[in-house]
Amino acid sequence: MPPKRKAAAAVVAAVIESDVSEGGEGGDSDGFVPEESESEDSQPEMEVEVDGGKNVKPKGKATKKKAPKAAKENGDGEGEGEEKKKPAAKRKPVKKEPEEDDEPRVRAPEFNSSYVPIPFKGRIGYACLNTYLRTSVPPVFCSRTCRIETILKQGEWTTAGLPFVQSLALQNAKDLSTLIRWNEKYKIRFLRISSEMFPFASHAKYGYNLDFARETLGEAGKLAMKFGHRLTTHPGQFTQLGSPRPEVIKASKKDLEYHSQLLSGLGMEGQADKDAVMILHMGGMFGDKGETLDRFRKNYAGLSEDVKARLVLENDDVIWSVHDLLPICEELNIPLVLDYHHNNIIHDESMRAGTEDIQQFFPRIKATWTRKGITQKQHYSEPCEGSVTGREMRKHSPRVLNLPPCDDTMDLMIEAKDKEQAVFELYRRYGIEDGGGAKEVAPHERSDDNRPPKKGEAEREEVPEEELGMGGPEGRVYWPLGKEEWLTPRKRVLKKKEVEDLEDGAPVKSTRGKKVKKEENHDKEAMKEEDNGEEAPEPMPTKKARRKNGVKKEDDGEEAPEPMPAKKARRKNGVKKEIDGEQQSTAPPPAKKSKRAAGPSKSITSTSTLITLPYTNEKPRRGRSAKEIVHPPPPTSLMDPESSGLSDLDIMDTEDVAVVVGEEGDV
Incomplete structure (x- = not known):
């Protein structure tokens, strides 16, 4: 046994012996491997990886073990000079199977008011978004945006990039008027404006x-003042006045100025302008919440003054509750x-x-209002059905089924997926509001x-622009x-169509529309021939059916020739075909001559067995049988250097393989 393997085996044996004697997992509690059978100069030491006390294997290169300095000085290695124990060996975490819980997941009960x-x-x-207008042609919405890369592709910022962004913003602002008119028609008088109305404005x-x-x-x-509508905004989650980072505070203040x-x-006035707040x-x-609130006070x-007049705070679903925010709001x-x-x-x-x-x-x-x-x-939404954890409950349901017990004179923003x-x-x-006067849409039909x-x-x-997306005279804008x-x-x-299998009469479902279409065209041609008094020829079964079922057609009482084996099978098994009663030679094709400079070429052939392969220089084309293919005479054996065109052959022993190698190593 080589020295390294012998050393590894000795170390592993020591670890296993220690495991058995102490009942531990591959060593003592600190992961130190005892050295009972090893002297300080006898064998090199190797790192040992312990896997839960089951698999012990050497890891890394062997390193020669050095005796601890303190042990040499104190003799027995005990007391103050005792060698420091090595850190515990890394153990792979064992993936535990999750315990089956027969109890269904149940969300904490809610105690709701009956009012x-x-x-x-x-x-x-x-x-922000109206689902009905968003699917109109052309679409109506107020959040067209783009990427900065797209802006820069337009050309110079001042002459091309900025005008491009402003054109998107103007279309957004124009569609805001359409949204307000649509809302008024269906008695919805409260709208939150999208913060993306002016892309990259802040x-x-x-x-x-x-x-x-x-x-x-x-x-x-x-229009909003004329109809008595309320318009508000809601800056994004990255606008935070309590952040400890100065760059975030700077960006937040700029974003609030943009919304203001x-x-x-x-241009609204009076109460309409006062009610236009930023949430x-x-x-x-x-x-720390206390330090965050102090930073908020300072930055606020x-x-x-205009931002202060419009700014309002909202409790969130992650950190800040009503108990946290109500005191600082007051x-x-x-x-x-x-x-x-x-x-x-x-x-x-509480x-x-x-x-x-x-x-x-x-x-x-x-009182804060x-x-x-x-x-x-106030804001109202409901979690999706079946949600239990806080993460699951944060997702809003498509629609809400209840009204909260709020004051009947306040404004209520519904935050739901279906808008x-x-x-x-x-x-x-x-x-x-009599249902808003909205009637159910006709499926997939719009006028x-x-x-x-x-x-x-x-x-x-x-359709005129002022009537675009308005639901027509019947007001069909509600979808279930x-x-x-x-x-x-x-x-x-x-849809999948059934076609007849002309071989056995069983119906076959085709999954490809093109094949079905071909079958239909063939049936039409057959009907035409029958109308002319001619018998339509029986169509051939599909290629897939022939391959799958191994159908052997009998035409005019003659059995069809057995199909040629696959190319891979011919090479693997050395199949010898008989065509027209004659045995075809299975000698391999002649080696291709290299296009490189002329010179002596070499080949390596087997001295025991030369593998023979079926050879032909032409594949049967569609509609052409194997009988029609003219096979050239087989080339002579590669064992004859003169007939093979090779010179200075070197014959070497290999494992039943014939390989031709050129001068520069080309196979």
Whole structure:
């Protein structure tokens, strides 16, 4: 046995012996391998990896073991000079099978109030996007954006990039007026404007002023004031005034100024302008809530007066509860937005989930609004069905089924996936606003947009811009839960068709439309021939059917020739075919001559067995039998240097393999 293997075996044996004697897992509790059978100079030491006491294997290169210095001085290695024990050997974690829990997952119970604010006198709204208008042709929405890379591809920033971004923003602002008119038609008078209306307006490098869109924004603001609609915004999650990073504070202040300029650009006056607020989350905790609140106080004091007049705080579903935010809102005169859904996920330990216990804070929360003369608003949403954990509950359900026990005069923002359809659902459920006057859409049919006609359809008259996406004269804009595909044309679905298997008469389902089409065309041609008095020829079965079933056709009483074996099988088994009663030679083809400079070439052949392969220089084409192929005479054996065209052959012993090698090693 080589020395290294012998050393490894000795070390492994020592480890196993120690494991058995001490009952440990491959050594003592510190992972130290005892050295009972080893002297300091006898054998090299190797690292040993222990896997849960089951597998012990050497790891890495062998290193010569050195005697501990203290042990040499003290003789027995005990006392103060005792060698420091090695760290425990790394053990691979054992993946435990999850224990089966027969008990079903159950969410903590909610204690809800029985009060329902009906009749509801406030305004109910949705956030940012209208699903019906978004699927119109052309689409109507207020969040067109792009990537900075796309902006830079337009050319120089001032002459090409900025005008490109501003064109997107102007279209967004223009569609805001369409959204307001649509909402008024269906009695929805509360809307949250998308923060992406002006792409990159608050960017540190590519930001810009909104004065170019003041006229377009002003038209939307006039409509909102005329119809008595409320418009608000909600800056994103990265806008945090409690962050410890100065760059984040700088970007947050710039983003708040952008939202303030957007709302001011609407040109609304009086109560409509006061009610145009910006909802903000406190953000992260950054280690300590108290320090975060102190930073928020400091940064809030540095905001402009217009931002302060519009800024409101909202409890979130991760860190900050109503208990955390209500005191600082009362201190800094900031209105607090109560989100019922967030409160069910994050709330103080003294409270229970649901709408019952939170009502004790209603008077204090309302006072934060009346103190500034702003109409109070709240947020309501519901978790998806079956959600249990906090992470699962954060996802909003497509629609809501209940009204919270709020004041019947306040404004209520519904945060749901189906947007305006969730408002219609509440209208229908509680008889609010006569359901908004929205009727159910006709599946996959729309007459209120300029969708191009399908193939074979007559062209329709172009819908005027003011009627685009308005639901037509009947107001068909409501789609049932889970039927969003009704808003778009029906997709063409290729169904599987049954075709007859002409061999045994059994029906065969074809999964490819092209094959079905070929069968249909063949049937049509056969019918034509029958009409002319001619018998239609029986079609050949499909290639797949022949291969799968191994069908042997009998034509005119003659058995079809046996199919040629696969190329791989011929090479592997050395098959010798008989064609026309003659045995075909199976000698291998002649070696290809190298295009390199002429010179002596070499070959390596077997002295025991030369493998013979079937040879032909032509493959049968479709419609041509193997009998029609003319095979050239087989080449002479490679064992004859003169006939093979090779010179200076070197014959070597190999394992039953014949290989031809050129001068430079080409095979």
